[in-house]
Amino acid sequence: MTATPGLMIAAPASGTGKTTVMLGLLRAFRDGGVTVQPFKSGPDYIDPAFHRAASGRPSFNLDSWAMPQGMLDALAARGDDADLVLAEASMGLFDGVARPGATGNGASADIARLMGWPVVLVIDVSGQAQSAAATALGFSRFDPAVPVAGVILNRVASARHERLARAGMEAVGMPVFGCLPRRGDLQLSERHLGLVQAVEHSDLDARIDAYAAFLAQHVNLPALRDAARGSARTPSAAPRVAPPAQRIALARDEAFSFTYPHLLDGWRAAGAEILPFSPLADEAPDAGADLVWLPGGYPELHAERLAAADQFRAGLRAHAADRPVHGECGGYMALGEALIDAEGTPHRMAGLLGLVTSYAQRRMHLGYRRATLHGPIGTLATGTPLAGHEFHYSTIVEQPDLPLAHVTDADGNDVPDTGSWRRRVSGTFFHLIAAGQRT
Structure with a gap:
């Protein structure tokens, strides 16, 4: 069967702002009438609650180290009734463990490769301009089986900064889906295990609306949706997840x-x-x-x-x-x-x-x-x-x-x-x- 087209929202490293981008995209697409299914790559139990708040649909973890192929396919099928899939990566795109597990080494690149989802890199361009293109180019060539569809440039300081960063991307043929001006107020608070939980934010819905408006203003959403792809998947029975009790x-x-x-x-x-x-x-x-x-x-x-x-x-x-x-x-x-x-x-x-x-x-x-x-x-x-x-x-x-x-x-x-x-x-x-x- 033909899978719902999707994208992996990833980054070169943690701390680039990809979660804010992910939440803004989920809400912006939803508000535009697009049914969007979220996923989270890797072992993160906090972000899926934010995804659900932004999209109105439950978000599921996809983990190539711990999950067999049948489980991954069954979970990915939760997006079969959606118009678009967006998966949020963990850490840097290719970061995983040394020894592979069930279907990979736990890297978000594994999930993008297995599902056929092109990658959109969120790059923090603070302290650089054209040099960001070298990072994007390296990620696009690191594994030809994991295509990088383009980039979203985050924390852009000025119009001049944007022109220089865009020029670098143009020089290496890297599409730019958007440039996000630096905004200190569009951040989620954190504590020692990651983001403060979704349930603890009394103003979460208003925050996500602000993210969505910001993304819709500065990102080419139609071009982003056009870049989405997905591998054909053979329908199979979902593996039973044995409960520890009834x-x-x-x-x-x-x-x-x-x-x-x-x-x-x-x-x-x-x-x-x-x-x-x-x-x-x-x-x-x-x-x-x-x-x-x-x-x-x-x-x-x-x-x-x-x-x-x-x-x-x-x-x-x-x-x-x-x-x-x-x-x-x-x-x-x-x-x-x-x-x-x-x-x-x-x-x-x-x-x-x-x-x-x-x-x-x-x-x-x-x-x-x-x-x-x-x-x-x-x-x-x-x-x-x-x-x-x-x-x-x-x-x-x-x-x-x-x-x-x-x-x-x-x-x-x-x-x-x-x-x-x-x-x-x-x-x-x-x-x-x-x-x-x-x-």
Whole structure:
């Protein structure tokens, strides 16, 4: 079948402003009557919520390291009823890990190549002019299978600056879809794991409207849409995403929100029921749930409120008496004995595991993870292979429980943070992307 035409919105590096460009394009096309399907390349659990707010459609991660081809194709098919696909890259276009995984090394270029989406490079031209063309030319020639359709020049300082930058692009035959003047007010705030979450922006819709107006004024949207392409795709049955239980109580608030959309979508498609609750509102999980799942998030920013959430803690304990509980990263920390904040103050957590973590001893943990379970996570049995990604700044102070899994990084090196389990309670520092697939 003929796939919906698409583009990969990418950049030479992080920090170029491509997320602002992506959100502006999504809203501008939507407001112009174009049904646009967003995707996010790589293991990012924050940006898809912004994409959904801008486009009105759910956004899904596409990850060449963790996802087999069938899963990628099934997720890409979510855009088959759209007029246009826009996928946002992660980091620099060709940045990935050294050893390939399921279908590639995790680079956004893999996804562009597999899906046949031409690349639009967002280039920050601060501090340069014609030299930006050398960057664009190098990216266009690095891999002939990943065509660069053109560029959007960002943070242009003046009309003269624009003329010089455009002249450089013209000299190497690189199309320029638009030039964005420098605007300090069109930025999203960030914290240590990336953008401040979409749910925390009370004025998000107005912000995205401003981005859209800005993009529509300075970018040739018809030319951009004309540049979109897509590879023909053979229809195939979507691979089943096995849920860890049939009735899943899912923590969902500003402290616990880092769950990949494709997992929840896949669990529901497999017949699972998702039952949201808010630990920050001191809500207990649904008493009829088969499993409680605490996603990652920012428990360290809400540690005092979590320590005082007695109904939440009592509900967790009651559930764990005869049914499984699992936490990922921030959710894992919340299942432990204590969380020590950045000032060194300890806060009582659920106490279902012996884990004690600290933000006073700050250290970044980042990368893909392969794991083989030593104990079950709900219906995910011992021995199940998992693929995921870890990104946090906390340090383990105590971890007295059994290791949950044998964990390695993308290069096959053992990772000491194995997760842990005690009776029916388990946790990992990595966020699950795919289960049951050997990468």
